[in-house]
Amino acid sequence: MEFSRRETIALGLGAAALTFMPFRVDAAAEEVIAAFTGGADIGEGGVTVTAPEIAENGNTVPIGVDAPGAAAIMVVATGNPTPNVATFNFGELAGAQSASTRIRLAGTQDVVAIARMADGSFIQASAAVKVTIGGCGG
């Protein structure tokens, strides 16, 4: 497949636009998020990520997510070799749209939570975690 000059320029512009996304997350994490949202716009506010500011051990970092009215919340560790962490799908009998767990973080990074609301819109929030010892065994 060959690209004409015009197409090449268009591709370059597209790539440049991607790098100037307001949320600074790397490409792998971005793909994971896009797969979850289907490319829809993501709003701010209404979702909370609870994480320690400094985690001494990246193998078990306690985190919590909370998004009242959400149908599902996806947690993404933007700096991990595989950014997916977990997706919480809340059922009818969920008492609150919140959950907590313990996760592995490879290094200092942002933990992002994206919530899919009942009406199909998406919101996100992030928390920066400093990790002293990474948790991916490298």
Next chain:
Amino acid sequence: MASGVKPRVKTPKKATAGEAFTIKTLISHKMESGQRKDKKTGELIPRSIINRFTCEFNGTSVIDISIEPAVSTNPYFQFDAVVQEAGDMVFTWYDDDGSVYDTTKSVAIG
């Protein structure tokens, strides 16, 4: 990996109808991420994790979590549930190797 897997769940024995209560679950599992290398041979240790956890009450879903390798060893989850009548709460974990671990707790109203 079916050795030493032991689910542990903490639910209140009694709940008030329509009022949320907290459930804590933990299952002992090494959650091999597939990223680690064997120190002697230098080869990657294959991934072996629990990839899904569900909680149901009388057949209705409370929570359904899909789990990736980034969840820690001995995966722990805490979440809230609300029930209207007495019944059984069923917790199920799905292993990569096809094993399914489950445990049931009954919750009374009172």
